[in-house]
Amino acid sequence: MAIKRRDFIKNTAIAAGGFFIVPRHVLGRGYTAPSDKLNIAAVGAGGKGQSDIINAWNDGSNNVVALSDVDWSRAATAINKFPNAQKFRDFRTMFDKMSKDIDAVTISTPDHTHATIAMAAMQLGKHVYVQKPLTHNIFEARTLTEAARKYKIVSQMGNQGASNKGVHQMVEWFDKGLIGKVHTVNVWTNRPVWPQGIPVPTGKHEKPQDLDWDSWIGPASMVDYHPGYHPFKWRGWWNFGTGALGDMGCHLMDPPYRVLGLGYPTEVECSVGSVFLKDWTPEYIPEGCPPSSNVQLKFAATKKNKSDVTMTWTDGGLRPFHPQWVPADEIMGDLDGSNGAMLIGTKGVMICGTYGLYPKVFKKNGEKIEMPKPDPSVKTLPEHGHQIAWTEACKAGFNSDKHKALTSSFDYSGPLTETVLMGNLAIRSYGLRKPRTGSTTAFDYPGRKKLLWDGTNMKITNFEEANQFVKREYREGWKL
Numbered sequence: 001m002a003i004k005r006r007d008f009i010k011n012t013a014i015a016a017g018g019f020f021i022v023p024r025h026v027l028g029r030g031y032t033a034p035s036d037k038l039n040i041a042a043v044g045a046g047g048k049g050q051s052d053i054i055n056a057w058n059d060g061s062n063n064v065v066a067l068s069d070v071d072w073s074r075a076a077t078a079i080n081k082f083p084n085a086q087k088f089r090d091f092r093t094m095f096d097k098m099s100k101d102i103d104a105v106t107i108s109t110p111d112h113t114h115a116t117i118a119m120a121a122m123q124l125g126k127h128v129y130v131q132k133p134l135t136h137n138i139f140e141a142r143t144l145t146e147a148a149r150k151y152k153i154v155s156q157m158g159n160q161g162a163s164n165k166g167v168h169q170m171v172e173w174f175d176k177g178l179i180g181k182v183h184t185v186n187v188w189t190n191r192p193v194w195p196q197g198i199p200v201p202t203g204k205h206e207k208p209q210d211l212d213w214d215s216w217i218g219p220a221s222m223v224d225y226h227p228g229y230h231p232f233k234w235r236g237w238w239n240f241g242t243g244a245l246g247d248m249g250c251h252l253m254d255p256p257y258r259v260l261g262l263g264y265p266t267e268v269e270c271s272v273g274s275v276f277l278k279d280w281t282p283e284y285i286p287e288g289c290p291p292s293s294n295v296q297l298k299f300a301a302t303k304k305n306k307s308d309v310t311m312t313w314t315d316g317g318l319r320p321f322h323p324q325w326v327p328a329d330e331i332m333g334d335l336d337g338s339n340g341a342m343l344i345g346t347k348g349v350m351i352c353g354t355y356g357l358y359p360k361v362f363k364k365n366g367e368k369i370e371m372p373k374p375d376p377s378v379k380t381l382p383e384h385g386h387q388i389a390w391t392e393a394c395k396a397g398f399n400s401d402k403h404k405a406l407t408s409s410f411d412y413s414g415p416l417t418e419t420v421l422m423g424n425l426a427i428r429s430y431g432l433r434k435p436r437t438g439s440t441t442a443f444d445y446p447g448r449k450k451l452l453w454d455g456t457n458m459k460i461t462n463f464e465e466a467n468q469f470v471k472r473e474y475r476e477g478w479k480l
Contacts, residue, residue, distance in 0.1 A: 115136065138421050148411070179346075205224075246426075335353070
């Protein structure tokens with residue numbers, strides 16, 4: 001990865017074919033023993049990054065040695081929480097100066113910078129915890145998955161519901177054959193809950209004094225600072241975010257993906273909501289995510305599920321209708337029905353909410369099965385168990401049983417993220433247009449068809465223009 005920073009690559013050893021970073025445990029340079037504390041750094045310490053680094057710290061079970069954030073005002077809580085941690089605006093400077101002192105890194109930044117930061121950390125032999133979605137595009141997800149194996153680091157994506165007992169209960173129910181072979185999956189969300197499907201932000205705005213805008217932009221195309229991008233609202237712009245799918249897909253698709261043992265989808269098709277600011281003329285906003293979308297993915301039968309599967313995703317508050325065997329008065333998914341996942345099989349239906357919460361089975365014979373009440377004699381994982389499992393695996397090492405037991409290492413979360421982002425590839429292809437021959441007002445939309453996917457080679461086979469969305473163009477100095 002060509003991230004330019006003077007003296008960024010230090011403490012290297014020559015290996016066959018070039019240079020690589022030797023991890024601390026190989027060199028023995030003051031490496032913390034597995035039974036002792038990890039030295040953890042955070043890249044992104046405000047917002048979600050604040051809870052990620054605090055959870056990984058685990059009430060002092062580990063050390064927080066460095067915090068990197070492009071906006072110190074938003075990271076103030078974490079900075080005050082860890083006054084002895086060194087503070088940086090640029091993660092590259094942090095790695096340059098503190099590589100010897102860091103064992104593991106939490107990465108909780110906007111989607112577009114996940115891959116470049118994670119790759120830099122892994123090349124230095126650092127274990128990584130990366131917020132969902134793992135990456136901004138499919139190519140990045142595949143690259144990080146392969147890099148985690150190459151550098152033998154312990155990895156975890158931040159879809160914390162994967163460590164929820166409800167998801168594991170769903171796996172158990174399915175493996176017992178309670179709902180038979182699954183042929184249909186529905187997944188839905190109330191996202192976006194930020195402005196989306198709106199015109200591109202315009203006008204000059206004064207940048208907050210504490211914000212390093214150039215570092216915030218990172219590998220994306222440079223645009224002027226605008227409060228319509230930072231904080232939080234970046235999610236609705238393709239330059240930075242991955243829309244409703246990227247925000248919630250790794251949470252909500254995880255239960256069916258895990259339960260059924262799914263792999264790469266074989267095809268994808270979509271439709272999206274339109275925005276009309278004047279009569280008969282839909283807004284064309286290629287830079288932005290749509291206000292709502294409907295995506296259909298198809299998967300081949302697996303060893304776990306001897307049936308092809310059709311998965312339908314809807315966002316913008318649209319949800320599926322009650323299937324057969326689910327009572328009319330049943331609220332599906334979350335307690336208010338706003339998010340959920342549903343697996344429809346030959347013998348019954350299984351439903352859960354966000355993070356695998358509230359799992360239920362409705363059998364063909366009318367029987368309803370719910371999550372059993374917790375056994376008070378069994379100690380359950382705390383809410384931050386997903387991060388704690390990662391830190392314990394970091395201490396145990398790459399080849400440990402604790403690493404193999406992680407619920408969202410990149411070997412799993414990489415393909416899951418690719419599946420989620422396949423929906424975005426379809427959405428962006430759906431918006432491609434070209435003037436209709438002989439007309440100045442009408443357009444053709446060549447991407448509005450079913451797209452056939454070669455997962456192994458990361459390629460749409462029947463519409464070449466769609467392949468531009470498999471990866472992105474990187475700003476100079478930030479290439480992956």
